[in-house]
Structure formats: C-alpha cells, structure tokens
Amino acid sequence: xxxxxxxxxxxxxxxxxxxxxxxxxxxxxxxxxxxxxxxxxxxxxxxxxxxxxxxxxxxxxxxxxxxxxxxxxxxxxxxxxxxxxxxxxxxxxxxxxxxxxxxxxxxxxxxxxxxxxxxxxxxxxxxxxxxxxxxxxxxxxxxxxxxxxxxxxxxxxxxxxxxxxxxxxxxxxxxxxxxxxxxxxxxxxxxxxxxxxxxxxxxxxxxxxxxxxxxxxxxxxxxxxxxxxxxxxxxxxxxxxxxxxxxxxxxxxxxxxxxxxxxxxxxxxxxxxxxxxxxxxxxxxxxxxxxxxxxxxxxxxxxxxxxxxxxxxxxxxxxxxxxxxxxxxxxxxxxxxxxxxxxxxxxxxxxxxxxxxxxxxxxxxxxxxxxxxxx
Amino acid sequence: xxxxxxxxxxxxxxxxxxxxxxxxxxxxxxxxxxxxxxxxxxxxxxxxxxxxxxxxxxxxxxxxxxxxxxxxxxxxxxxxxxxxxxxxxxxxxxxxxxxxxxxxxxxxxxxxxxxxxxxxxxxxxxxxxxxxxxxxxxxxxxxxxxxxxxxxxxxxxxxxxxxxxxxxxxxxxxxxxxxxxxxxxxxxxxxxxxxxxxxxxxxxxxxxxxxxxxxxxxxxxxxxxxxxxxxxxxxxxxxxxxxxxxxxxxxxxxxxxxxxxxxxxxxxxxxxxxxxxxxxxxxxxxxxxxxxxxxxxxxxxxxxxxxxxxxxxxxxxxxxxxxxxxxxxxxxxxxxxxxxxxxxxxxxxxxxxxxxxxxxxxxxxxxxxxxxxxx
Numbered sequence: 001x002x003x004x005x006x007x008x009x010x011x012x013x014x015x016x017x018x019x020x021x022x023x024x025x026x027x028x029x030x031x032x033x034x035x036x037x038x039x040x041x042x043x044x045x046x047x048x049x050x051x052x053x054x055x056x057x058x059x060x061x062x063x064x065x066x067x068x069x070x071x072x073x074x075x076x077x078x079x080x081x082x083x084x085x086x087x088x089x090x091x092x093x094x095x096x097x098x099x100x101x102x103x104x105x106x107x108x109x110x111x112x113x114x115x116x117x118x119x120x121x122x123x124x125x126x127x128x129x130x131x132x133x134x135x136x137x138x139x140x141x142x143x144x145x146x147x148x149x150x151x152x153x154x155x156x157x158x159x160x161x162x163x164x165x166x167x168x169x170x171x172x173x174x175x176x177x178x179x180x181x182x183x184x185x186x187x188x189x190x191x192x193x194x195x196x197x198x199x200x201x202x203x204x205x206x207x208x209x210x211x212x213x214x215x216x217x218x219x220x221x222x223x224x225x226x227x228x229x230x231x232x233x234x235x236x237x238x239x240x241x242x243x244x245x246x247x248x249x250x251x252x253x254x255x256x257x258x259x260x261x262x263x264x265x266x267x268x269x270x271x272x273x274x275x276x277x278x279x280x281x282x283x284x285x286x287x288x289x290x291x292x293x294x295x296x297x298x299x300x301x302x303x304x305x306x307x308x309x310x311x312x313x314x315x316x317x318x319x320x321x322x323x324x325x326x327x328x329x330x331x332x333x334x335x336x337x338x339x340x341x342x343x344x345x346x347x348x349x350x351x352x353x354x355x356x357x358x359x360x361x362x363x364x365x366x367x368x369x370x371x372x373x374x375x
Numbered sequence: 376x377x378x379x380x381x382x383x384x385x386x387x388x389x390x391x392x393x394x395x396x397x398x399x400x401x402x403x404x405x406x407x408x409x410x411x412x413x414x415x416x417x418x419x420x421x422x423x424x425x426x427x428x429x430x431x432x433x434x435x436x437x438x439x440x441x442x443x444x445x446x447x448x449x450x451x452x453x454x455x456x457x458x459x460x461x462x463x464x465x466x467x468x469x470x471x472x473x474x475x476x477x478x479x480x481x482x483x484x485x486x487x488x489x490x491x492x493x494x495x496x497x498x499x500x501x502x503x504x505x506x507x508x509x510x511x512x513x514x515x516x517x518x519x520x521x522x523x524x525x526x527x528x529x530x531x532x533x534x535x536x537x538x539x540x541x542x543x544x545x546x547x548x549x550x551x552x553x554x555x556x557x558x559x560x561x562x563x564x565x566x567x568x569x570x571x572x573x574x575x576x577x578x579x580x581x582x583x584x585x586x587x588x589x590x591x592x593x594x595x596x597x598x599x600x601x602x603x604x605x606x607x608x609x610x611x612x613x614x615x616x617x618x619x620x621x622x623x624x625x626x627x628x629x630x631x632x633x634x635x636x637x638x639x640x641x642x643x644x645x646x647x648x649x650x651x652x653x654x655x656x657x658x659x660x661x662x663x664x665x666x667x668x669x670x671x672x673x674x675x676x677x678x679x680x681x682x683x684x685x686x687x688x689x690x691x692x693x694x695x696x697x698x699x700x701x702x703x704x705x706x707x708x709x710x711x712x713x714x715x716x717x718x719x720x721x722x723x724x725x726x727x728x729x730x731x732x733x734x735x736x737x738x739x740x741x742x743x744x745x746x747x748x749x750x
Contacts, residue, residue, distance in 0.1 A: 025649070031406025037491060038651050040412060041420040041503050044434075047578075049443040059419075059434035059576045060444075066648050068424040069435075116412060124649065128416050168648040201434045203422075273441050273543040274400070274499065276413050 026249070027120035027359065036116075036126040044203075045130035051266045051290050054134065054318060054325065055105070058195050061133030062217075063203045064110050064125060066175055066238075067166030070223050074199075074207035079191070083159075083228035086150030093207050096140055096193065103138040104188050104213060105322035107292040111216035111243055111256045114355065114364030122361035129264065129368055134290070134323050135204075137211040139192035142227075143185045151181065151229055158184040159228040159236070160210050160221040171237045177221050178234035179212065188213050188320065191224065213321035214258050214294035216363075218243050246359040253359070259294030261351060262365040263301050263326065263343035269372055278372045282334050287312075290323035293345035301326040304340035304367070312341070332374040339370045401624070402495035402734065411491075411501040419578075420505035426641045426665050429509065429693060429700065430480070433570050436508030437592075438578045439485050439500060441550050441613075442541030445598050449574075449582035454566070458534075458603035461525030468582050471515055471568065478513040479563050479588060480697035482667040486591035486618055486631045489730065489739030497736035504639065504743060509665070509698050512586040514567035517602075518560045526556065526604055533559040534603040534611070535585050535596040546612045552596050553609035554587065563588045563695065566599065588696035589633050589669035591738070593618050621734040628734070634669030635740040636726060638676050638701065638718035642745045653747045657709050662687075665698035668720035676701040679715035679742070687716070707749040714745045 044063040050056055074093045082088040110131035115122055117129070146158070161176040183189065192211045193200060200206040205222030212219040218238065234240075239255070246253030266288050269280030291298040297317060302309040303326075315325040326341070344350040355366035419438040425431055449468045457463040485506035490497055492504070521533070536551040558564065567586045568575060575581040580597030587594040593613065609615075614630070621628035641663050644655030666673040672692060677684040678701075687701040701716070719725040730741035 032412055035649055035651070037407055037412075037415060037501060038503055039649070040415040041501075041505060042422050044419045045416040047417050047440065047444055049446070050577075052446050057576055057578075059438075059578055063434075065422065067646055068642075069422055071424070071427050126412060126416075128413055130416060166645040166648060167652075167654060172654075201432055202425075203432075203434055267443075270541040271442055273541060274414070275410055277542075279542060279547075 025123040027118070027122045029120045032116070032126060033123065036123065039125045043125050045127065046133045048130055048264060048267055051264055052288070055196055056133035056135055058135070058198070058201045058204060061135055061204070062108070062110060062131040064131065064217065065164065065203065066168060067164045069202050070163045071202065072163060072207060072223060077207050079208060079224060080226040081145060081149045082226070084152040084155040084231050085229050086152065087148070089145070089149050093193065096191065096208065099140040100144060101138055102141055102188075102190060103136050104190055104211065105134060105136050105319040106211055106213045107132065107134040107259070107321060107323045108211075108217045108220060109259050109262070109292070111218050111362045112360070114366060115361030117366070118355065118357055118361050118364070122359060124361065132264070135195050136197065137190055137192040138194035138197070139190045139208070141187060142189045142191055142210070143187055145191065146184065146229070149229070154231050155181055155229045156232060157181060157230050157234050159230055159234045160224060161226045161228070162221045163223040163225045168237060169241055173237050174225070175221065175238060176234070176236045177219055177238050178230070178236070179219065183212065216256055216259050216294070218256065242360070243362065244360060245362055248359055251359065256362045259292065260363050260365040261291070261293035261295065261298065261343050261345040261349045263289055263291035263341045263351065264368050265289035265339065265341045265370055267370045268339070278370060280332055280372050280374045282332055282374050284329060284331050286327055287330050287339065288325065288327040289341055291326055291343035292323035293343070293349070294321065295349060296346040298324050298343050298345050300344040302342045303328045304338070304342065305330065306338055309342070332372070334374050337372050337374060339372060340367050342367045400498045402493070402497045404495045407491070407501060408498065411498065414500045418500050420502065421508045423505055423639060423642055426639055427663070430571055431508035431510055433510070433573070433576045433579060436510055436579070437483070437485060437506040439506065439592065440539065440578065441543060442539045444577050445538045446577065447538060447582060447598060452582050454583060454599060455601040456520060456524045457601070459527040459530040459606050460604050461527065462523070464520070464524050468568065471566065471583065474515040475519060476513055477516055477565060478511050479565055479586065480509060480511050480694040481586055481588045482507065482509040482634070482696060482698045483586075483592045483595060484634050484637070484667070486593050486737045487735070489741060490736030492741070493730065493732055493736050493739070497734060499736065507639070510570050511572065512565055512567040513569035513572070514565045514583070516562060517564045517566055517585070518562055520566065521559065521604070524604070529606050530556055530604045531607060532556060532605050532609050534605055534609045535599060536601045536603070537596045538598040538600045543612060544616055548612050549600070550596065550613060551609070551611045552594055552613050553605070553611075554594060558587065591631055591634050591669070593631065617735070618737065619735060620737055623734055626734065631737045634667065635738050636666070636668035636670065636673065636718050636720040636724045637740040638664055638666035638716045638726065639743050640664035640714065640716045640745055643714070643747055653745060655707055655747050655749045657707055657749050659704060659706050661702055662705050662714065663700065663702040664716055666701055666718035667698035668718070668724070669696065670724060671721040673699050673718050673720050675719040677717045678703045679713070679717065680705065681713055684717070707747070709749050712747050712749060714747060715742050717742050
C-alpha cells in the first residue's frame, strides 16, 4: 500500500481506488462505539458560546482531520500546479506571499455536522451540532494562479491534493478533492496562508490550504501539496465514495457541495456541567446566534419560543459566505422553556423540523432545540 | 440560585455548597451516553501526533471547560486580591503587565484523562488518553503579588475564583480551587496572560489564568477573577466534592494534586480514518513520544515491543515540570506489532500496566498501547 505522509509520494488523481472495497459499515441504532469516541476527542467542535463572536478564534473553530495532522516545514514547502495547463508551476511559500492577496470572511461547516443525532446513526465522526466556525482567510486567489499557469480549453475540473495520508474505506490515499472549473475560477476561492491574520495553525492546514466559500468543509483541502487541472471528472475516494448523498450503500448518490441553510443559538444562561441543561434568571435576556447558507444570503431567522415562531433581527452580513448575527429580546418567565431557531435563505430553502436521513449522514441542518429552566 | 457569569457576582469562598446534594451518578458498565458525547465534542483533546512538538500550539492543547467559556473584556478586567492580607489589591491588566514577568514551560494534564477506559466508567468528561499539552506560560509570579499584598501569618490557603459559572452536582457555583500557602508561594506558580508568546486564547483563560506547574489542570484556574487568602481550608465544590480519589460515593477520599508519571507515544505510520488502526512500511522507524511527572524528573522511559521492554533515549528536560522527549529506533518487520511505553520518575513511581480504579476516574496513568500493522 502507498500511505506515507513523511515521504514525498505523489498520488496520481484517481490512483489508489481499491477494486476490492470492503462493504461500507452499516448505520446503527446501537450505542456509540469506541471508534466514534476516539474520533470525537480528536476532532474539535466549536463550543456554542463562541457564536457570540463574529470571527471564531482559531482554537475554537471546528476541525476535522481525516488522517494525522502533518508537521510541515514551510521553508521547504512547494505547491505544484500541473496537468492540463500551458505552464506547470512550482511555487514556494515566499513566492506565494509576494502574489496579490485577498482576505475573505468564510463560514465553514463539516458536511457531517449533526450526524450523531440521526437514527440509525452512520458510523463516522459523531458530530452533535457544533462543527462550524467563521474565519478571515488571507491568501492568493486560486483564479490568479490558474491564470498564471494557463488552463487549457478542454479542462473539466481542478484536483487538490493535501499532504495528509492514510487509509479510508480500505483505500490508501492522500486526501484529495476536486472542483469544477467554473467553481475553481470564482474570485473568492483562495489559497490561504493566514487565518484571522496569523499564520495557519497546524490543524487548519499550515502552511497552505484551499478555502472554497459556500461549500461544506471537505472542499477546502488542507496542507495543500498539489493542484492538477484534469480533463475528465476526478474519481478519488473523497469525491466518488465519501461525501455523497446516498439512500443506501448501493446507491451511487449525488455529490455533497454547498452548505445548506442553518442557524444556531448561543444557549442562554449557564449550564449544568454534565447534562448541559441551561439555567437562567427570570427577566429580560437577548437571545442571539448566527445563521448561514452556502446557497446565498440568509433572509429570515425565526426564533421558536414554546412553539411560537417570532422573527429575529438580522445584522448586516459580513460577506457573501459568512454567517449573519441574529437576535431577539425575550422576557423569560419562570418555568421550563423550549427555544429553537430556524433560518431561510434567498432560494427559499428553510431548515427542517425533522432531519431527512441519508446513508453517510451528510448535509444535516435540522432546527436546534435548547431547553432552558428559568428561575 | 446564583449562577451568572455575565454579572459581577462574587462568590465567597465556600459559598454555594448545597446541603441537599443529589446522589452522585454511579459509574456504569453501559455504553457511552449522549451527555458524555456532548462533553467529548466540547472539550478538546490533543491529537497524539502533536507529541512531536515540544511546545503544543494553543489550538492543539487539551481544553476542559466546566461551564461556558466566558467572553471577557480585558480592558475592563480587574483581579482582586483580598482576605487574610495586609493590603487588599485590585489590579487591571495594564498594571499586571508592568509587573516583573517570568515564562515557564509547563505540561498540563486533566486529572480525568483516561476516564473512558475505566470499567465501570465514571460519568463525566470521557477522555481517552490525550488530555494533555505543554505550553510556555508568561505572566507575573503569584508569590510576587502575594508579597505585595502581604500574607498574614495565620493564612492557610489561597483560593482562586474564575469568572466561569454554572451548576455541578446540584451546586450553583463559580469555578474555584485553593492551594496550600506553601504551594502558592513557589516561585514558578504564575498568573499568566500569555500562552506561547501570544495573548491567552479565550478557551485557555483570557485575559488571565493561574498556572500551577506539576499539578493536574484543575488547579490552574482560568478566567481568574479573584484571589482570597484564607485561614481555614477551602470547602468549595471543586475542592471538597470534585477532584478526589474516592473508592465510592460514600468515601470522603483524598484530594487530587500532582500529576502522576506518564508517557505517550506518537502512533507511528498512518491511520485508518475510522478505526485509527496504524499502518507502517517495513524498515527503520524512530519511535518517539514525551514523558512527564508532577512529582519530579522523569528518569526512565521503556518502550515495549511485542512484550519486550527496551530503554528509550531521553532528551534533556525543557524545565522542571515540562515533558521530556524520548525516542527509540526500531526496525519494523512485516506483521502486526504491539507497542507501548512506560515512564518512571525520580520518586520511583512507574506507570501501571493495569489501571487501578477510583470512583471519579482521577489520576489515570496506565501504559498506552498502540497496535501497528507493518507491511
């Protein structure tokens, strides 16, 4: 098998596809497994109180790492751009930093966010609902570098390969994903070397990552090693097997792409350590949270209070693909109350009250519910 | 109940002790609960590959937050020092930054690290084994400020209260812990405002925290609001109820204090995404990890390879209470291999092969085992 991330092994796009794939693990009604717990402690959620912040500090932003976090030396790092281009390029970090840079505020969410709430539960990273975060990403527009390389007219997709390597679904691989040419040439798709104004932290892709605004996080390849322009659709594991909306293991399904509309609330009051039950003093309180969609602007957020939906105030958006703050003043009366929030975007899509199920647990955006004891 | 972290409520030491404590939840042989999963996703482990780094980047260092992470304004923040002192003090962050500063490299570990591996399993944060990290903490020596305030001769302990508030074990509380006077006056105990050279991140106690080298993490109170010198032992929840070595719920137990000797290994090779099974190419590989003890210097690390213990090379320690790198070259032959590591400290304490059980799941330091498939 070919699975080193310490040597400079370069996987050809599509290589490493095993023909003898083991049957995919079946979703379960059973309890959480030790494998899921190990993933849950490795991969970091954003604590919901961080929704108070428009920009998520790096250490609070969600992180999903398929394999291990590579320990890379930026001074020796080179990005290779090749394939169906007029001029193949190889660029060091110093050269990339001299290119024109943009800064884009982007909300990223894991495509599997909310998976652990599904029944039966797909066996993978068991997110609850906090696999999200918003950061300011600074770097070179991908379109600028593709322009420098010169994309050939019959190019179909651009494949991005990271330095992170391992085995998934029986397939040894470096993490790799593709984008259609039209998405890759969007002006806001960035090869980022800074997050919130500082060098990328190791877990967020140091020294260089892709950020694709509007798409679920799997598209924003970290520890970016190479970019290949290809003439036929990429068939790597993370494109063809993982990250698909499937009804069953046998269903070829459709690819996961843009982030579905979603909102989350800062749980008001204070928590019980173990149960996370919330306690709140009676009186006025500002309910607040953030809402986002990869399909376009969020147009409405409604807050449910004991079953009645009220329209929230929406702050101005910070960017086309960054979350929007919402708020609603509430006078909390003693007793137990059920709070929720529901966003709608410009396409008319709205969050479901019950999550539709799919085989990999992708694209969940069910309404969040928070129970509060007011005293 | 008194449980606001948004208002400036100051809890008197010992206040908030409920007399009608609910019976402590009993440890379980059952599957992981949804409460434990919610804690597992909120609280962050250090991915084991970060053991390659002598200093853990802030976003990879373990984090345990009992309640919510407070969102504090450093410019309005004041530390109050009072109680059994000659002069009560109230200091803003600007004043603290003008005081003499030290930088201390410290390994912090959660006292409950490894809890999820116990049978029966105490119901709390379900750490696997990665609740650890080492950082450079910069700030004012606590002894300097206690000297400024003038500790009265009959003082017994120093109580530290954070701004984080909530309910635990039925008790509304701000997080608070004490240290005996002799520990509080150690020259390396620091009121830190920097971690690894940058302002503290929110989850690590911004704008100010205590760091007690050698002690499990519960002593290093974050979001530090007040310091009270007291003449009688502190009886707050986190001192008298939580963080004790108990045989059962009825056992008063003994307090948790210093970190027991432990070592961990960077799992060699690359992982399977879901099972975390490791795959490695046959040939030479450097096994490496870190070892630490709060009781004194680590003197030996042995590496177990298929049941045979071999002595590892130990690098120089980075400080009295920072972990030490260990390494051992290994020639990996094809087949499945069982690796482990075991540290011993200067007191003669060594890691157990089987973990002794206690009611809260505290102070676990069982030998880590890593299975590797070599091909």
